[in-house]
Amino acid sequence: MKLIRTSALSSLLLLLLVASLAQAAPPKTLDIYFIDVEGGAATLIVTPLGESLLVDSGFPGDRDAGRIAHVAREIAGLKQIDHYVSTHWHRDHYGGIPKLTQLIPVKRFYDHGLPPGPADDIQAELIEAYRQTVAGKSITLTAGDSMKLRPTTKYLPPLQVRVLTANGLVVGEQPGTPQVQPCGPNFQSIAEDKTDNYKSLSFLLTFGRFKFFNGGDITWNIENRLVCPKNIPGAVDVYQVNHHGVDNSNNPALVRNLKPRVAIIDNGPRKGAEARTFATLHGTLETEAIYQLHRNVRTTAKDNAPSDYIANEAEECQGEFIKLSVAPNGESYTVSIPSKQISRTYKTR
Numbered sequence: 001m002k003l004i005r006t007s008a009l010s011s012l013l014l015l016l017l018v019a020s021l022a023q024a025a026p027p028k029t030l031d032i033y034f035i036d037v038e039g040g041a042a043t044l045i046v047t048p049l050g051e052s053l054l055v056d057s058g059f060p061g062d063r064d065a066g067r068i069a070h071v072a073r074e075i076a077g078l079k080q081i082d083h084y085v086s087t088h089w090h091r092d093h094y095g096g097i098p099k100l101t102q103l104i105p106v107k108r109f110y111d112h113g114l115p116p117g118p119a120d121d122i123q124a125e126l127i128e129a130y131r132q133t134v135a136g137k138s139i140t141l142t143a144g145d146s147m148k149l150r151p152t153t154k155y156l157p158p159l160q161v162r163v164l165t166a167n168g169l170v171v172g173e174q175p176g177t178p179q180v181q182p183c184g185p186n187f188q189s190i191a192e193d194k195t196d197n198y199k200s201l202s203f204l205l206t207f208g209r210f211k212f213f214n215g216g217d218i219t220w221n222i223e224n225r226l227v228c229p230k231n232i233p234g235a236v237d238v239y240q241v242n243h244h245g246v247d248n249s250n251n252p253a254l255v256r257n258l259k260p261r262v263a264i265i266d267n268g269p270r271k272g273a274e275a276r277t278f279a280t281l282h283g284t285l286e287t288e289a290i291y292q293l294h295r296n297v298r299t300t301a302k303d304n305a306p307s308d309y310i311a312n313e314a315e316e317c318q319g320e321f322i323k324l325s326v327a328p329n330g331e332s333y334t335v336s337i338p339s340k341q342i343s344r345t346y347k348t349r
């Protein structure tokens with residue numbers, strides 16, 4: 001009898017211990033991984049509930065799909081990608097998806113609509129590979145849509161991913177809006193962009209007060225429409241620098257309105273992070289830190305971030321990523337370069 005009582009008591013104690021451990025488990029962060037695809041884009045977002053959203057998949061072939069699958073499985077601990085978005089039809093953004101689906105299951109696909117016909121800047125064989133991969137099940141997003149993510153629990157602030165531009169239109173604009181729309185002080189336009197870049201999907205993620213903007217490869221003229229006559233994204237905390245930091249994007253009118261505290265450039269060693277973009281970011285009063293996936297080997301130190309803000313310094317690299325972790329209350333965030341064991345924490349604005 002005594003024995004039984006002791007064992008009942010110990011299982012009760014064990015239960016209490018398990019319950020208190022479960023209670024003490026810290027709430028999860030919102031994590032964003034900027035994966036190095038050598039001047040393409042691949043941004044993996046993992047919500048505190050473990051739901052995943054991958055924006056872009058790098059270039060075709062094994063290298064980028066392999067890097068993305070490694071971060072997704074080994075670093076983020078995912079078993080599948082819940083949502084995958086191609087911002088636009090350039091090979092450095094959606095080329096990796098057919099291979100990636102062989103390495104990790106991908107549940108839902110989103111894009112700005114398949115191209116209506118052949119175009120000089122779009123490779124027909126890659127579109128065909130994409131069609132086969134999604135098997136008719138891709139979802140077309142338009143400006144103003146929000147991604148259907150699981151709602152956060154009452155212990156977490158609201159999380160939203162909203163589409164601000166799609167297929168050449170900014171949220172609120174009528175179809176047929178011309179690319180160049182004079183607006184704002186010091187208005188400046190550039191030659192009309194005839195490529196698919198300006199049709200990129202762009203997103204604003206909000207988690208409580210925290211705001212992150214990812215604009216794909218949208219270019220100068222549509223960037224102005226995003227902030228004039230109305231500043232649609234508003235000021236953000238973190239800016240994934242448009243178009244890898246190429247300078248027909250990153251119109252100062254946009255960057256001045258975004259006022260990012262942290263800018264992250266997904267450039268390659270010889271692509272993007274151009275001197276003019278670097279100067280625009282540098283000249284933005286609110287910008288405290290500029291991170292680069294790669295040192296730009298074509299410019300000097302003055303047009304690159306300091307070494308501890310660069311994930312990959314040598315042209316021949318291991319493809320190291322940058323990680324952003326937003327605190328469970330959305331009030332601060334940490335940017336780290338895990339391979340260099342460097343991390344810095346910033347306050348949400």
Ligand SMILES: [Zn+2]
Nearest residue numbers: 040092217243
């Ligand atoms: Zn690109």
